[in-house]
Amino acid sequence: MCGIIGYIGERQAQPILLDCLKRLEYRGYDSCGIAALSSGIEVYKDAIRVEALAKVVPSLNGTAGIGHTRWATHGEPSQLNAHPHLDCSGNIAVVHNGVINNFQRLKKQLTSEGHNFVSETDTEVIPHLIEKYYDGNLEEAVEAALHDIDGSYAIIVLVAGESRLVAARKDSPLIVGIGDRENFIASDVPAILDYTNRVIYLEDGDVGVITQDNIKVKRNGTEVDREEHKILWSIEDAQKGGYEHFMLKEIHEQPKVIRDTLGGWVSAAEPAVDLAEMMRAGLEALLILACGTSYHAALIGKYIVEELLRIPVRVELASEFNYYGQTLARTGAIVITQSGETADTLKAIKRLKEVGCRVLAITNVVGSTASRIADQTVYTRAGLEISVAATKSFTAQLMVLYWLAMSYSKVEARRSASLLLELRQLPRKVQQVLDNEDTILTCASYLSRYENMLFIGRGINFPVALEGALKLKEISYIHAEGYAAGELKHGPFALLGGDTPVIAILAHDNTYEAMLTNVKEVKARKSAVVALAEEGDEAIGELADFVITVPRVDALFSPVVNSVALQLLAYYIARQRGCPIDFPRNLAKSVTVE
Numbered sequence: 001m002c003g004i005i006g007y008i009g010e011r012q013a014q015p016i017l018l019d020c021l022k023r024l025e026y027r028g029y030d031s032c033g034i035a036a037l038s039s040g041i042e043v044y045k046d047a048i049r050v051e052a053l054a055k056v057v058p059s060l061n062g063t064a065g066i067g068h069t070r071w072a073t074h075g076e077p078s079q080l081n082a083h084p085h086l087d088c089s090g091n092i093a094v095v096h097n098g099v100i101n102n103f104q105r106l107k108k109q110l111t112s113e114g115h116n117f118v119s120e121t122d123t124e125v126i127p128h129l130i131e132k133y134y135d136g137n138l139e140e141a142v143e144a145a146l147h148d149i150d151g152s153y154a155i156i157v158l159v160a161g162e163s164r165l166v167a168a169r170k171d172s173p174l175i176v177g178i179g180d181r182e183n184f185i186a187s188d189v190p191a192i193l194d195y196t197n198r199v200i201y202l203e204d205g206d207v208g209v210i211t212q213d214n215i216k217v218k219r220n221g222t223e224v225d226r227e228e229h230k231i232l233w234s235i236e237d238a239q240k241g242g243y244e245h246f247m248l249k250e251i252h253e254q255p256k257v258i259r260d261t262l263g264g265w266v267s268a269a270e271p272a273v274d275l276a277e278m279m280r281a282g283l284e285a286l287l288i289l290a291c292g293t294s295y296h297a298a299l300i301g302k303y304i305v306e307e308l309l310r311i312p313v314r315v316e317l318a319s320e321f322n323y324y325g326q327t328l329a330r331t332g333a334i335v336i337t338q339s340g341e342t343a344d345t346l347k348a349i350k351r352l353k354e355v356g357c358r359v360l361a362i363t364n365v366v367g368s369t370a371s372r373i374a375d376q377t378v379y380t381r382a383g384l385e386i387s388v389a390a391t392k393s394f395t396a397q398l399m400v401l402y403w404l405a406m407s408y409s410k411v412e413a414r415r416s417a418s419l420l421l422e423l424r425q426l427p428r429k430v431q432q433v434l435d436n437e438d439t440i441l442t443c444a445s446y447l448s449r450y451e452n453m454l455f456i457g458r459g460i461n462f463p464v465a466l467e468g469a470l471k472l473k474e475i476s477y478i479h480a481e482g483y484a485a486g487e488l489k490h491g492p493f494a495l496l497g498g499d500t501p502v503i504a505i506l507a508h509d510n511t512y513e514a515m516l517t518n519v520k521e522v523k524a525r526k527s528a529v530v531a532l533a534e535e536g537d538e539a540i541g542e543l544a545d546f547v548i549t550v551p552r553v554d555a556l557f558s559p560v561v562n563s564v565a566l567q568l569l570a571y572y573i574a575r576q577r578g579c580p581i582d583f584p585r586n587l588a589k590s591v592t593v594e
C-alpha cells in the first residue's frame with residue numbers, strides 16, 4: 001500500500017517527484033523518499049510526510065529520479081526502512097509497492113554472497129539482486145532479479161550511468177504517463193494528472209523501459225503493444241474543489257455519481273453479459289464477495305437480488321472465504337471492490353476462477369487488477385475517490401446492484417415500473433439529504449462528546465447500521481458497533497446507558513413497528529436515541545431525542561438515502577473532534593496485502 005513515482009525528462013526531477021508523491025499519499029503516508037540521478041545517485045528519505053520532506057530535502061540534482069510514499073508492511077516506519085533502497089555500490093536505487101514473500105531466504109543468500117543490508121524491509125533484496133545480475137544490460141538484470149522473487153511488486157529502477165528507468169509489475173498497479181520529451185511512471189493516474197492525461201496501463205508480468213523520448217514494454221523479453229488511454233478525470237478531481245476535506249467533497253458528489261453510474265446502464269441494452277449468460281445457464285445461487293464497505297454493499301445486494309431475482313444469495317467476507325469458503329455448483333460470483341486492488345478480494349477471484357466459477361467484478365478503477373482478472377467487469381462511475389473512507393463509491397456500487405437485479409427482475413411489471421421511476425429520482429432524493437446538512441451538523445455536535453455508540457437497523461437497513469458504524473469508527477475513532485435491532489436483547493443491551501447513544505434507522509417497511517418497539521426498549525435503558533426516519537414520521541418524533549429526516553423512498557432504496565445521511569453524521573462528528581478525516585490513523589485507501 002505504497003505509492004511510487006518515476007520521472008525522466010529535461011526538467012529537474014526533484015520538484016516533480018515531490019509534487020506527484022503528494023497525490024499518492026492516500027496510498028500510504030508513514031514515510032517517504034526520493035532519489036535523483038546526475039553523475040551519481042543522490043537519495044533523501046525519512047519517516048515523515050511528503051510535505052515535511054519537501055521542506056528539508058537538499059536540492060538533489062538530476063533530470064531522472066524516483067520517489068516513494070510508504071505504508072509499512074515489513075519493518076516499521078523509519079529513515080532506514082523508507083524507500084528508495086540501494087545496492088552495495090549505491091548505483092542502483094529501487095522503489096517498490098507490494099510484498100516479497102521469499103525475501104528472508106533471498107536476503108540470507110545474498111548476505112552469504114557478500115551483500116550488505118541496512119534495512120528490515122523485504123524490498124531491499126531487489127537492488128541487491130539487480131546488482132548481482134547486472135553486467136551492463138539493465139533490462140536483463142531486472143528480469144533475472146524478478147525471476148528470483150516470489151510475491152507482488154510494482155517497481156521502478158534507477159541506475160547510475162543509465163539514461164532510462166526500468167519498471168515492472170506483478171499484482172500491484174503501475175501506469176506510464178506519456179509527456180512531451182519526458183515520461184512518468186506511477187502507481188496510479190492522479191499522481192501525474194498535472195503533467196499529462198495520456199497513460200499506458202502496465203499488465204502483470206510487463207517490464208517497461210522508459211527514456212525521456214521512448215516507452216518500450218516487454219514480456220518475457222519480447223516487445224509488446226500496450227494501448228494508450230486518455231484520462232477524462234480533471235486535476236480538480238484530485239483536488240478538494242473548495243471543500244474542507246475530500247470526504248465532504250465526495251459525499252456531495254453522490255447525486256452526480258448516481259446519474260453517471262446509472263446513466264451508462266440506462267442506455268445499455270443488456271448491462272452485464274455474464275449475468276444474462278448465468279441466468280440462461282440456470283443460475284441457482286449467487287455468491288457475493290468483498291471487504292469493508294464493499295462488503296456492506298454486498299450485504300445490501302443480497303436483499304435487493306433475493307427480493308427481485310428470487311434466488312438465494314450468499315455473501316462472504318473475501319478474507320474469510322479465502323481460507324474456508326466452498327463454491328457450490330451453478331453458482332455465479334460477483335466481487336465488489338472500489339480500488340480493484342484489495343489483496344483479499346483479488347485472491348478470492350483467483351480461487352473462484354480455479355474452480356471454474358465465472359466472476360463478475362464491480363469496481364471503480366478502470367484498468368485495476370480486478371478488472372483484468374475477472375471474467376467481466378462492471379464499472380461504477382464514482383470517479384476518483386481519495387478519502388480513505390469510502391462514500392460515493394459505496395452508493396455507486398448499490399446503483400450497479402439495483403440495475404443488475406432490476407434488469408433480470410422477476411417481480412410483476414407494475415412494481416418494476418415504479419421501482420425504475422424511483423431509481424431515476426434517487427439523485428434528487430439524495431440531494432435533499434445533502435440539503436438537510438445543517439440538521440445533521442447540529443446532531444453531530446451533540447454526539448461528538450461520546451466515546452461509544454450503537455447503530456441499529458432491520459432488514460435491508462441492518463447492513464446500513466453496519467456501514468454507519470464503520471464510517472464513524474474509521475474517521476472519528478469512536479467505538480461504534482452496528483447491530484440487527486432484534487439482536488440487542490441477546491446481549492448488547494448490557495452496553496446501554498447514558499454514555500452510549502443509539503442511532504436507530506427506521507424505514508417504512510415490514511420492520512417499522514418492530515423498530516419502534518426496539519427504540520422504546522433502548523430508551524427504557526437510558527440510552528439517548530437519534531433516529532433516522534422518513535419525513536412525516538410523527539411516531540418516532542415522540543420517542544427519539546433527535547430525529548434526522550430523510551426523503552420518503554421505496555424501502556428497497558432506503559439504504560441509499562440513509563447511508564448518505566450517516567456519512568454526513570460521521571463526517572461532522574469527526575470534524576467536531578478535530579480528526580484527520582481524509583487520512584485516518586492506521587488505515588489506507590487500498591489494502592494491497594493480506
Ligand code: AGP
Binds near residue numbers: 337340342345
Ligand atoms: C471503507 O471506508 C474502507 N476504506 C475499507 O473498508 C474499504 O471498503 C475496504 O478496504 C475494501 O476496499 P475496496 O472496495 O477497494 O476493495
